[in-house]
Amino acid sequence: MRLARLRRAATIAALPLAMAISTGPARAASPSVVVSLPPIHSLVAAIMGNTGAPHLMLRGGRSPHNAALRPSDLKRLRAATLVVWVGPTLETFLAKPVAAIGKKSTIITLLDLEPIKRLARRTGQSWEKHDHDHEAPRGLSDTLIDPHVWLSPTNAMAIARSVVEALKTQDPTNAV
Secondary structure, three states: HHHHHHHHHHHHHHHHHHHHHHOOOOOOOOOOEEOOOOHHHHHHHHHHHOOOEEEEOOOOOOOOOOOOOHHHHHHHHHHOOOEEEEEOOOOOHHHHHHHHHHOHHHHHHHHHHHHHHHEEEOOOOHHHHHHHHHOOOOOOOEEEEEOOOHHHHHHHHHHHHHHHHHHHHHOOOHHO
């Protein structure tokens, strides 16, 4: 009984401190970031660190070749301030929803980034088991390209730089 009273008194004494901490200066909300694929999500999450977490569209091993958007994903996409995706060559399911966002969000289409080196479709070993082809987007080439651009370390660095610049613009208080 006495122990219970002591705990209650300690809780009541700590309450003003807890309220002071929780009502400290307000922080700006971190950008709402949506990323299409797990490897790109890993890059973006590492960049964002503890400032926020990007939302991954393709969870649970779903393939970008035959995916469909869930209503919750579509809602997140519409509310996003930054969208990072490879492009319509790989993610046909996102082409119309991303186009519908318009200028409301910053959209990074990896295949459209200037520093990205577009590679020819890979062949040999496990690449031969890939049961589909990726046609190049209009204006790039008539040949088949490999849309898995993040597999090149040089491209991964270019992707990271683009994401950093977009996040700096949207969240200057957390920019380093």
